[in-house]
Amino acid sequence: MAEKPLTPLAGALLGLLHDAPQSGYALRKLFLTTPIGHFSDSPGSIYPALRRLERDGLIAGTIENSKSLRPRQVFRVTPAGRTRLKAWLSTPVTRETVDDDRAVFLLRFVFMPGAIGAAATVRFLTDLEREMAASLDDLRRFYRAEARRMPLSGCLGLRAGLESSEARLRWARLAKRALRRTVAAASKRST
Amino acid sequence: MAEKPLTPLAGALLGLLHDAPQSGYALRKLFLTTPIGHFSDSPGSIYPALRRLERDGLIAGTIENSKSLRPRQVFRVTPAGRTRLKAWLSTPVTRETVDDDRAVFLLRFVFMPGAIGAAATVRFLTDLEREMAASLDDLRRFYRAEARRMPLSGCLGLRAGLESSEARLRWARLAKRALRRTVAAASKRST
DNA sequence: GAGACCATGTAATCGGTTACATGATTCA
DNA sequence: TGAATCATGTAACCGATTACATGGTCTC
Numbered sequence: 433m434a435e436k437p438l439t440p441l442a443g444a445l446l447g448l449l450h451d452a453p454q455s456g457y458a459l460r461k462l463f464l465t466t467p468i469g470h471f472s473d474s475p476g477s478i479y480p481a482l483r484r485l486e487r488d489g490l491i492a493g494t495i496e497n498s499k500s501l502r503p504r505q506v507f508r509v510t511p512a513g514r515t516r517l518k519a520w521l522s523t524p525v526t527r528e529t530v531d532d533d534r535a536v537f538l539l540r541f542v543f544m545p546g547a548i549g550a551a552a553t554v555r556f557l558t559d560l561e562r563e564m565a566a567s568l569d570d571l572r573r574f575y576r577a578e579a580r581r582m583p584l585s586g587c588l589g590l591r592a593g594l595e596s597s598e599a600r601l602r603w604a605r606l607a608k609r610a611l612r613r614t615v616a617a618a619s620k621r622s623t
Numbered sequence: 624m625a626e627k628p629l630t631p632l633a634g635a636l637l638g639l640l641h642d643a644p645q646s647g648y649a650l651r652k653l654f655l656t657t658p659i660g661h662f663s664d665s666p667g668s669i670y671p672a673l674r675r676l677e678r679d680g681l682i683a684g685t686i687e688n689s690k691s692l693r694p695r696q697v698f699r700v701t702p703a704g705r706t707r708l709k710a711w712l713s714t715p716v717t718r719e720t721v722d723d724d725r726a727v728f729l730l731r732f733v734f735m736p737g738a739i740g741a742a743a744t745v746r747f748l749t750d751l752e753r754e755m756a757a758s759l760d761d762l763r764r765f766y767r768a769e770a771r772r773m774p775l776s777g778c779l780g781l782r783a784g785l786e787s788s789e790a791r792l793r794w795a796r797l798a799k800r801a802l803r804r805t806v807a808a809a810s811k812r813s814t
Numbered sequence: 815g816a817g818a819c820c821a822t823g824t825a826a827t828c829g830g831t832t833a834c835a836t837g838a839t840t841c842a
Numbered sequence: 843t844g845a846a847t848c849a850t851g852t853a854a855c856c857g858a859t860t861a862c863a864t865g866g867t868c869t870c
Contacts, residue, residue, distance in 0.1 A: 439857070457821050466769075467762060467784055470724050477858060479823060484857085504821070533661050534724045535783075542780040553776070571658060578657075584805060585744070588798045589733040592726075592791070593658055599790035600783070607779045614775060630829065648849050668830060670851060675829085695849070 438520045440536050441471055441481050446509060446517045447543035449491055453508040456482050469539050482507060490516050514547075521548050525559035530567050530600070541607070550615045557608040564604055568597045629711045631727050632662055632672050637700060637708045638734035640682055644699040647673050660730050673698060681707050705738075712739050716750035721758050721791070732798070741806045748799040755795055759788045 438446065448459060448468075456478050464473040471477065485491045490513030493505040509517065521544050523529075529537050537560060544553040575590050582590075629637065639650060639659075647669050655664040662668065676682045681704030684696040700708065712731050714720075720728050728751060735744040766781050773781075 441858075455821075456823095460821090467765060467781070470722065472859060474859070474861090475822065476824080476860065476862095480857080483823095531661065533726060538780055538783050542776050545776045546774065574658060583737065584801065585733050585736045588794075588801060589729055590658070591797070592729050592794045595790045595794045596787055599786045603779075603783045603786045606782070610775065610779060632830075646849075647851095651849090663831065665831070665833090666850065667832065667834095667852080672829085674851095 435516065435519070437523060438516070440469060440534055440539060441477070442485060443517075443520055443536070443543075444469055444471060444539055445478070445481055445485060446490060446513055446520075447539070447547070449507050450509045450514065450517055450543065451546060453506050455504045455506050457504070468542075469534070469536075485513070489513070517543070518548055521556075522552070525556065525563055527563055527567060530560060530563045545611070550611055550618070554608060554611050554615060557604050557611065561601065561604045561608065564597065564601045568594070568601060571597055626707065626710065628714060629707070631660060631725055631730060632668070633676060634708075634711055634727070634734075635660055635662060635730055636669070636672055636676060637681060637704055637711075638730070638738070640698050641700045641705065641708055641734065642737055644697050646695045646697050648695070659733075660725070660727075676704070680704070708734070709739055712747075713743070716747065716754055718754055718758060721751060721754045736802070741802055741809070745799055745802050745806060748795050748802065752792065752795045752799070755788065755792045759785070759792060762788055 445459060448454070448462065456475075459482075460473045460475065460478055462468060463471045463478070482491065482493075486493060486507070489510060491507045492510050493507045496504050496506050521540050525537075541553065541556065544556060571590070571594055575587075575594060579587050579590065636650060639645070639653065647666075650673075651664050651666065651669055653659060654662045654669070673682065673684075677684060677698070680701060682698045683701050684698045687695050687697050712735050716728075732744065732747065735747060762781070762785055766778075766785060770778050770781065
């Protein structure tokens with residue numbers, strides 16, 4: 433098998449369908465009206481992706497309102513799809529995880545608590561923090577070493593990278609604190 | 624004609640070659656060792672892209688060290704390439720400019736002062752500020768309206784978007800101040 | 815009855831990535 | 843002499859985007 437990681441779009445669709453079974457059109461509207469990643473809301477983007485997921489047995493579509501009215505195909509995540517989603521969400525955090533521009537880690541994060549639980553999400557954030565801190569360190573080192581040789585605009589470009597890395601790291605810490613509170617509250621309730 | 628905008632990779636290559644003519648291999652090393660955007664450093668990525676640019680007449684390669692030693696093809700930006708680069712750098716700032724995940728605006732920014740001048744770059748940053756502020760406003764509105772209906776992880780995901788938008792905006796202001804100083808200094812020298 | 819919206823598709827294109835392949839040179 | 847680095851390519855694949863196309867339904 434050696435399953436390839438899901439593409440960002442595939443992961444987003446699978447995650448959204450895991451949260452709530454819905455039609456391709458509803459997913460399009462989500463992409464259009466909410467700030468989830470930046471996916472194209474065009475039909476040529478979503479429907480082929482859904483068909484690929486269906487072909488791979490990760491989702492299954494059932495037609496509602498059949499008989500001429502206004503048929504609508506509602507997709508649900510299959511058990512295999514759920515397994516695959518969990519695997520995607522559980523892929524280890526490495527340097528590439530935090531260095532990617534598209535912020536796929538954020539997409540993954542959003543689906544995590546619902547799919548693999550709050551405790552696993554907290555662990556994920558801990559790993560993120562570690563890698564983000566390392567990445568930021570490297571960037572700072574690079575800046576110190578090369579800034580003087582670079583034109584002003586290069587320096588400023590690096591500053592942008594630094595600022596956004598710092599913002600990400602602050603966010604990871606904040607998110608961890610917030611999630612930990614819910615884990616603590618949940619365990620308190622259960623005792 | 625109706626020239627399509629350059630792809631991020633094409634823009635990066637053209638900009639780098641405009642700053643300094645160099646070989647494909649040297650460009651690969653830049654991608655490998657510096658934190659410019661996140662482009663693949665693999666030959667299968669860069670060489671075809673260079674060939675496309677050459678095919679379109681935007682760059683021209685001259686072979687150095689020909690005669691068996693270790694030939695190396697050094698690429699230079701042609702006048703047409705320079706025009707195209709300027710056009711790319713000058714495309715108006717819209718909402719999509721600031722909303723794109725890949726931060727192509729940053730790439731453009733880095734090449735601007737060298738290609739279209741500091742004054743034009745300051746104008747660009749002014750436009751960026753405006754659009755970034757508008758984008759941030761929308762995000763905040765969305766957050767206020769929808770946060771209560773969303774699960775915690777969705778909220779936190781939005782927070783990440785907010786934090787990074789705020790960081791970008793702060794950076795744009797900072798960069799504008801820094802560049803303005805150099806413009807002021809330059810005009811002072813010239814008087 | 816016209817226009818906006820629901821709902822789904824297909825075809826063509828294209829750029830980027832991975833994997834594979836080659837050969838020369840430098841240095842230990 | 844073998845490994846690392848310089849230097850350049852090619853072939854195959856694949857997913858995403860754009861543009862095009864269809865037809866029902868709801869509301870004014």
